[in-house]
Amino acid sequence: MIHFLFGIDPWFIFYTPYTPSFNRCDFISGRDIGLPFSGLVYCFPSVANYLGGDIISGLLTAQIHKGSELSLYMDIGTNGEMVLGNNEFMIRVAGEAGTALEGGISKQGMRASRGAVDSVRIVNNEMIITTIQNAKPIGICGSGIVDLLAEMLLEGWIDYSDRFVPGRSERIVLREGEYVVIYAWENESGSSEELLFSQTDILSFMDTKAAANTK
Structure with a gap:
C-alpha cells in the first residue's frame, strides 16, 4: 500500500525474496503525494511481503x-501476522485469515452485512437460520459458516473427515457432480436462487483454518 501511495512500482515485493523497493520513509508533505492538506505525513516502512508498516508500528508500540520475557504479537485482518520474540530474537509468520472469517472461501459467501446468514441451528433434523437485519438470505458470512459446519457435524450430516453423509437430510443433494447442503431454498432466498455450501467450500474452510492454526 505504501508503494501505491508514493507511486512506486510494487512488483519486487511479489517475487523472491519478497522485499520492498524501499524500507525507509522520511516525512513528506501531504500535497506531494496527492492528499488534500500540506501537513507532514510519515509512513512506517514495510520489511517484506506480509510484514508491512502496520505490524512494524504495532511492534514498536508493544516494545517486545x-x-x-517471551511475547507474542498478533495482527489479525485479511491476513494474519504473528511475531514471537524478545530482546534476543524475533521470528514471524503470516497467512490468510480474514477471508475465512468474511465468508470468502464460499462461492456464495459474503461479509457480515444485510442478508448474510450469521447463525445456523439444526433442531430435530430441521435447519434454522438467522440473517443480519432479518433480511432474506443472500449469502453466508464467517459466523454462519462456523455454525453450519458445527451443527452438521453434531447432527451427523457430515462425518469426521468433513464429508457429507448423503441421506441424512433432504438438504444434502448433488449439484454439478459434488454434494452440497442447501441452507436456503429458492423461495426462501433474497436472490431467488438456492444458497449452497459445497464439499469444496468445506475443504477450503478447513485448509484456511489449518493454516491459521499452524502459523
Whole structure:
C-alpha cells in the first residue's frame, strides 16, 4: 500500500525474496503525494511481503524487542501476522485469515452485512437460520459458516473427515457432480436462487483454518 501511495512500482515485493523497493520513509508533505492538506505525513516502512508498516508500528508500540520475557504479537485482518520474540530474537509468520472469517472461501459467501446468514441451528433434523437485519438470505458470512459446519457435524450430516453423509437430510443433494447442503431454498432466498455450501467450500474452510492454526 505504501508503494501505491508514493507511486512506486510494487512488483519486487511479489517475487523472491519478497522485499520492498524501499524500507525507509522520511516525512513528506501531504500535497506531494496527492492528499488534500500540506501537513507532514510519515509512513512506517514495510520489511517484506506480509510484514508491512502496520505490524512494524504495532511492534514498536508493544516494545517486545526490549523485554526479556517471551511475547507474542498478533495482527489479525485479511491476513494474519504473528511475531514471537524478545530482546534476543524475533521470528514471524503470516497467512490468510480474514477471508475465512468474511465468508470468502464460499462461492456464495459474503461479509457480515444485510442478508448474510450469521447463525445456523439444526433442531430435530430441521435447519434454522438467522440473517443480519432479518433480511432474506443472500449469502453466508464467517459466523454462519462456523455454525453450519458445527451443527452438521453434531447432527451427523457430515462425518469426521468433513464429508457429507448423503441421506441424512433432504438438504444434502448433488449439484454439478459434488454434494452440497442447501441452507436456503429458492423461495426462501433474497436472490431467488438456492444458497449452497459445497464439499469444496468445506475443504477450503478447513485448509484456511489449518493454516491459521499452524502459523
